[in-house]
Amino acid sequence: MLLLAAAFLVAFVLLLYMVSPLISPKPLALPGAHVVVTGGSSGIGKCIAIECYKQGAFITLVARNEDKLLQAKKEIEKHSINDKQVVLCISVDVSQDYNQVENVIKQAQEKLGPVDMLVNCAGMSVAGKFEDLEVSTFERLMNLNYLGSVYPSRAVITTMKERRVGRIVFVSSQAGQLGLFGFTAYSSSKFALRGLAEALQMEVKPYNVYVTVAYPPDTDTPGFAEENKTKPLETRLISETTSICKPEQVAKQIVKDAIVVTMGLFRTIALFYLGSFDSIIRRCMMQKARSETADKTA
Amino acid sequence: MLLLAAAFLVAFELLLYMVSPLISPKPLALPGAHVVVTGGSSGIGKCIAIECYKQGAFITLVARNEDKLLQAKKEIEKHSINDKQVVLCISVDVSQDYNQVENVIKQAQEKLGPVDMLVNCAGMSVAGKFEDLEVSTFERLMNLNYLGSVYPSRAVITTMKERRVGRIVFVSSQAGQLGLFGFTAYSSSKFALRGLAEALQMEVKPYNVYVTVAYPPDTDTPGFAEENKTKPLETRLISETTSICKPEQVAKQIVKDAIQGNFNSSVGSDGYMLSSLTCGMAPVTSITEGLQQVVTMGLFRTIALFYLGSFDSIIRRCMMQKARSETADKTA
Numbered sequence: 141m142l143l144l145a146a147a148f149l150v151a152f153v154l155l156l157y158m159v160s161p162l163i164s165p166k167p168l169a170l171p172g173a174h175v176v177v178t179g180g181s182s183g184i185g186k187c188i189a190i191e192c193y194k195q196g197a198f199i200t201l202v203a204r205n206e207d208k209l210l211q212a213k214k215e216i217e218k219h220s221i222n223d224k225q226v227v228l229c230i231s232v233d234v235s236q237d238y239n240q241v242e243n244v245i246k247q248a249q250e251k252l253g254p255v256d257m258l259v260n261c262a263g264m265s266v267a268g269k270f271e272d273l274e275v276s277t278f279e280r281l282m283n284l285n286y287l288g289s290v291y292p293s294r295a296v297i298t299t300m301k302e303r304r305v306g307r308i309v310f311v312s313s314q315a316g317q318l319g320l321f322g323f324t325a326y327s328s329s330k331f332a333l334r335g336l337a338e339a340l341q342m343e344v345k346p347y348n349v350y351v352t353v354a355y356p357p358d359t360d361t362p363g364f365a366e367e368n369k370t371k372p373l374e375t376r377l378i379s380e381t382t383s384i385c386k387p388e389q390v391a392k393q394i395v396k397d398a399i400v401v402t403m404g405l406f407r408t409i410a411l412f413y414l415g416s417f418d419s420i421i422r423r424c425m426m427q428k429a430r431s432e433t434a435d436k437t438a
Numbered sequence: 439m440l441l442l443a444a445a446f447l448v449a450f451e452l453l454l455y456m457v458s459p460l461i462s463p464k465p466l467a468l469p470g471a472h473v474v475v476t477g478g479s480s481g482i483g484k485c486i487a488i489e490c491y492k493q494g495a496f497i498t499l500v501a502r503n504e505d506k507l508l509q510a511k512k513e514i515e516k517h518s519i520n521d522k523q524v525v526l527c528i529s530v531d532v533s534q535d536y537n538q539v540e541n542v543i544k545q546a547q548e549k550l551g552p553v554d555m556l557v558n559c560a561g562m563s564v565a566g567k568f569e570d571l572e573v574s575t576f577e578r579l580m581n582l583n584y585l586g587s588v589y590p591s592r593a594v595i596t597t598m599k600e601r602r603v604g605r606i607v608f609v610s611s612q613a614g615q616l617g618l619f620g621f622t623a624y625s626s627s628k629f630a631l632r633g634l635a636e637a638l639q640m641e642v643k644p645y646n647v648y649v650t651v652a653y654p655p656d657t658d659t660p661g662f663a664e665e666n667k668t669k670p671l672e673t674r675l676i677s678e679t680t681s682i683c684k685p686e687q688v689a690k691q692i693v694k695d696a697i698q699g700n701f702n703s704s705v706g707s708d709g710y711m712l713s714s715l716t717c718g719m720a721p722v723t724s725i726t727e728g729l730q731q732v733v734t735m736g737l738f739r740t741i742a743l744f745y746l747g748s749f750d751s752i753i754r755r756c757m758m759q760k761a762r763s764e765t766a767d768k769t770a
Contacts, residue, residue, distance in 0.1 A: 319636025335629030338617025
């Protein structure tokens, strides 16, 4: 009886596996596609641009600093696979004013045609205890990480819906999947991207526009180096439970995903992880209390 | 053999149930406690204030409009259970400037003592398609719903950590557990609250301060009436899969969960299923809660996939309907 049920289950899963490509979106063809990458002058964004360029795409890099943009452009162009490919650089702060961003997208579309894929990679990370973070940090992170993804997405969405094709990528973070000590400001901004993406995907799915939310782990980038400057001890210790990634590896995965009965067990494992995080934090707290009393008596 | 395993499992479960109170937070005593409610002059906030007042708390209402505050104060005071209780009203925009909010909290603490429980209920909702929403809406909603919860929380957190006692409630929404058509701006702001809450809880747990995130469904309040003004048809049709709640019911549940220190607060069986399904890496405050999540997740995810499929077909139908009526208009 049990054997029959198991066999049925296996047959069902195989059937789903065969049917699945019929339901999944048709992969986006990168050769000749126009890919816009915000935050494309460094870190994960630059690696994503390189990865797309290697596969034949035309790139528009969007970032604030013109020198960094030109440097990135030179680096990306080394990977060209034909004569026609172009890397366009436009300097703007994607979080400041929607009209500016809309203009940038217009410019890019005049030069390289309608946008096939938008990668929202502009972002920053600041870590610190809730009461130690500067109050302005909460607004700043939300503006750049969230609004700085809303504006470009909004500038491309109408054309994508008209053309019935498009990809929008939001680069969130593992800290956008769980809130961690020290990331009150950062996690909120990355969680927000997920809410935006889920709602947006539901709106644009009938138009063959697909949304990808990427959740990179700690990645070896200049942004991560910045984050480490103010990272509390507890956060550092907790982060040691995952290993740091190379941005090329992260970019490869993101591009791949953008173009195609474990739960209960995972929740159990997750609960153990949460327990270990809590004990790390308690230990640090007691350590701090002990060193404070030692300072007082000394 | 199977019977023995089943018996063992039941015994284990009973043991956990008995041990559970030893691990859960000690409930906060409301009589005499100082509860601050932002957005407390109407809707869910007002009902939360009433619920806490009925149980003996001293209330500070924080909102922008002074008239609405005074009206709410009169309404709340009808439910007093002794002579000493006080309802304090302070008018401020919680999202504009942190220093103003810090001052408000200082004032409240001078009059009614340190804050035992903060309920962040100030918020608004605007629904509309991503490209139809005014661009300023994204910033506006994030400022009020998110920053307007960050500022008061930050103003009370240091004192709560020093006193080793406190409750902070964030009123998110079911739209903060799943993104829905028409809620690109609203869902983001409510998802943000969850990220904030998870990170904050991890920081303050050793200090006996507990964070609760409430996920109310559609609730019959003035805020909801506002939301309905611009709500797209697709959103309305999707929302009909859950029923609208009364704010008193929502408030009762939120206060109960906040006192208990539960991280998750949801209303009804839909709410329970959605919370279990989307619990992700959220903490639990009782072992039974964790066990329930582990056991029900696969089933709930399966049900959820069917729900998502039905939402998608509602949206496709509306799209084809619109296309048909547009061609009809053109030929007419």
